[in-house]
Amino acid sequence: MAFVRACALSELEEDTPKRVELDGTPVSVVQTAGEVFAIHDICSHANVSLSEGEVEDCQIECWLHGSSFDLRTGKPSGLPATRPVPVYPVKIEGDDVFVSLSQES
Ligand code: FES
Helix, strand or coil: CCEEEEEEHHHCEECECEEEEECCEEEEEEEECCEEEEEECECCCCCCEHHHCCEECCEEECCCCCCEEECCCCCECCCCCCCCCCEECEEEECCEEEEECCCCC
16 A cells, blocks of 8 residues: 655644645545544535535535535535545654555545
């Protein structure tokens, strides 16, 4: 599983998603509840950036139509989205956050 550096841990603000591009893939990195998560930065309902949405209770909300996605599983909690968004494994080393674009979490 190839991890690539996404950002510095110190750049992340609690509950504030940070959008990064890894090998051309948009990823939203989120620090919340003492953990760091990486989720594909495009909603499964339409082409909207999830990193512009709000984070609460380990969920990221799509600002356009309000579906929330679980940061641990990528599953939507409600309509209109019905398909999950890929989530990616995260590894922290010192102040560096690494993400693997493999979708095993
Ligand atoms: S675009 Fe995200 S819920 Fe519609």
